[in-house]
Amino acid sequence: MTRNFNFSAGPAMLPTAVIERAREEMLDWNGSGMSVMEMSHRGKEFVSIAEKAEADLREILTIPQNYKVLFLQGGASSQFAMIPLNLLKDKKKADYINTGMWSKKAIAEAKRFCEVSLAGDTSENNFTTVPDQRSLVLDPDAAYVHYTPNETIGGVEFDYVPETGDIPLVADMSSDILSRPIDVSKFGLIYAGAQKNIGPSGLTIVIIREDLIGNPADGIPTMFNYATHADAGSMYNTPPTYNWYVAGLVFEWIKDQGGLSAMAEINRRKAEKLYTAIDNSGFYANPVAENARSWMNIPFTLADPGMDAEFLSGATQRGLLTLKGHRSVGGMRASIYNAMPEEGVDTLISYMQEFEQKNG
Template sequence: MRVYNFSAGPATMPLEVLERAQSELTDWRGSGMSVTEMSHRSPEFVSIAAEAEARMRSLLGVPDDYAVLFLQGGATGQFAAVPLNLAAVGATAAYVNTGAWSKKAIAEGRNHLDVRVVADEKDSGYATVPAPGSLEVPADAAYLHYTLNETIGGVEFPYVPDAGDVPLVTDASSTILSRPLDVSRFGVIYAGAQKNLGPAGLTVVVVRKDLLGRARPETPSVLHWQAMAEADSMLNTPPTLAWYLVGLVLEWVEQQGGLEAMAQRNRAKAELLYGAIDSSDFWSNPVDADARSWMNVPFLAPDPALDKPFLAAAAEAGLSGLGGHRSVGGMRASIYNAMPLEGVQALVDLMTDFEKQNG
């Protein structure tokens, strides 16, 4: 029996995708071999890669003047790749700090350039995002970087910041494919795969092509966007199995009706869970209502001593991965694309029962 997996990542994947991969594991489409055994230069795998890129472009509406890269190193690798590819030594870049992952991006950025934090939400306990129109981005900044959704804190931008003429860069790891996104507003979008795209091991980078010629000479080849674009993301051996699985997830999203349908489903799941929290005198959510994440929902019991009993009850009910991040405690439900509404309803039912027993 499969559990409802609320883990923040690696996260639940569509069962249909896993079953499809299972059926093709030893013999991909009559090739007589597994995807795990194929040369990444073979016609079979080149077709898998091209199909995945085409689906990514179609679903996200990626304009022709953008490159789509399939890389390794996770979003953390891109924390270094962004300054190395976009800024000269001694340059300045603007960053927004809305929580844990913003802080990591800022810390890595400081290894490579002068970071100017143009907004820091620490006064709210990282429960808010900057007000629209409030960011003052230096005109000489190489880029403006922000984290679209803070997976740990459950804080999400409900709007796209205005960076003026400065390239806008975002870490979209936990929201990509969850709803439509206007790619043309961004210079760079990057996302680790292990939340909404597929398994860990692959990172998608969508970069406007006019930004590809800015990399520093010392940029490692595996982080060099232009070099990777010229090599079709195969300058080195890519994570072929992860790339294949991402392609299957993209096909599944198409079959569900695309990003508009995903948005409707994800909005309904978030409204169900937040509604249960807000109508309760027992459970609480620490995030400002205007900045609540659709994907990662932290919730707190009135007494931290109740966390372990609740998580034990959840495990017994077949609900997994609900422990909050070790840095903040409490509980957290990650409700990515592959989490069905039935899973969220099962969680709400458990929360209601637990409140009755312990309220």
């Protein structure tokens, strides 16, 4: 059995320790005689798994008491609609910061339900920067301000949390949640698809301040009302139990690593190594402004795009998988979430240097 280094943007690598534990417990969880997949979501075994996962996540992120943690289905794409449908209340407008592909998707869906003002927009520089705080144009009549702290495709990450005063800040943290400590109290709502830094796809985490729950738009589907899930402890209907369980194993693993301060230190080191290798090469390039470079998703191009196929083929031979960049950007993309070992980044850098020496 070989475990390769998989640079997929998501679904993505999980810690080997987590997958090994899932394997060990697969047929018989904790002497219950059942796989976690087979447990009633209302039975004491699964309830204990679910509660521990939530408690660990609350501990890791220091989530204040006045926030609910919801374990939902439907991905960030469902949140793109749920957010305006629940947070607009009697308002008609929302502010969005546009920093790339995922911001744009959130904006397109929001426009189905409200007027969208762009509080910031970096399309003019092809999404290679983040707008600074002073440049943000905040509409006092906006129901909320939405932004994407890390753009998975462009590899652009905010190096600060926007200040929005009394207007709730909403963040799509799908690709950088749990990568470093954050101050949850600065946010009204944080959401994240699980498949990058949390666990298997099919689970979406929503962390929402309680006062934002309970005023949905008229006539929305019951499943799109946050109150439905908040009131039922995320068990209004059958939740994605196995996904929730694996997420819980990841939360335990993060605690074992020393929590988010430790993760941040490792993530910073992994990213700095790779950016340094790119910048020093003269062969590879990353277009993102230094202060906006993502720790999680690092796109880079080769001096000659004609060599992309050869680069990818050699990478695959060395067990460095899924490095092809998004079609909208081209080149390569190395997604190095929490579960990517530092050894994976080192192996990639060695390969890049070797490839450059041969072909540069």
